[in-house]
Amino acid sequence: MNELSSVFTEAQRSIHSHNKLHQKLFQLRGKRFLSDESFFDGVFNVLRYALIVWERQAAVDRVIDFTARLAAQFVDPFDAVSYLLTKLLPLTESAEKAVRYRSTQLIGRLLDSMDTEGQLDDELWQRLQSTVLARGRDKMSAVRGLAVG
Numbered sequence: 001m002n003e004l005s006s007v008f009t010e011a012q013r014s015i016h017s018h019n020k021l022h023q024k025l026f027q028l029r030g031k032r033f034l035s036d037e038s039f040f041d042g043v044f045n046v047l048r049y050a051l052i053v054w055e056r057q058a059a060v061d062r063v064i065d066f067t068a069r070l071a072a073q074f075v076d077p078f079d080a081v082s083y084l085l086t087k088l089l090p091l092t093e094s095a096e097k098a099v100r101y102r103s104t105q106l107i108g109r110l111l112d113s114m115d116t117e118g119q120l121d122d123e124l125w126q127r128l129q130s131t132v133l134a135r136g137r138d139k140m141s142a143v144r145g146l147a148v149g
Helices: 001-011 014-033 037-047 058-072 077-093 096-114 122-135 141-148
Strands: none
Touching: 001 014, 001 037, 001 058, 001 096, 014 058, 037 096, 058 077, 058 096, 077 096, 077 122, 077 141, 096 122, 096 141, 122 141
16 A cells, blocks of 8 residues: 555646656556556545545546556456446445545546446436535535536
8 A cells, every 4th residue: 555655646746747657657567456447446545535635636637647547557447437437426425525626526537537428327327417516515615616527
């Protein structure tokens, strides 16, 4: 887990190193993790720390972009995106405004990173639609803006 943390710490510093760091994570996945699911569990555990930051910080935005592009680079990126979306959707209903904001932001970036021919399963798509509609009525204007943007 320390290796994952160090990669994400480095990803906060500059977007110029993201491709190199993606390669490092793919190598790490092959060595340390039995499945993509266990790999993304580890990624999500590290990512949780970025989801609690409310202030607008470039470092957090870089980590969110890094994660979205990482999911898009998988052999079957829709499984990676679907897995992360499944983990993020319940967080959009959090009582903490930062968690709602960052999880909605990452959902948007994951959807943007998908190929134009990509498909999500119907159940996940329905959950995603209802979640985005609910966030469109969020009490925080920043969350509403992400939901409709």
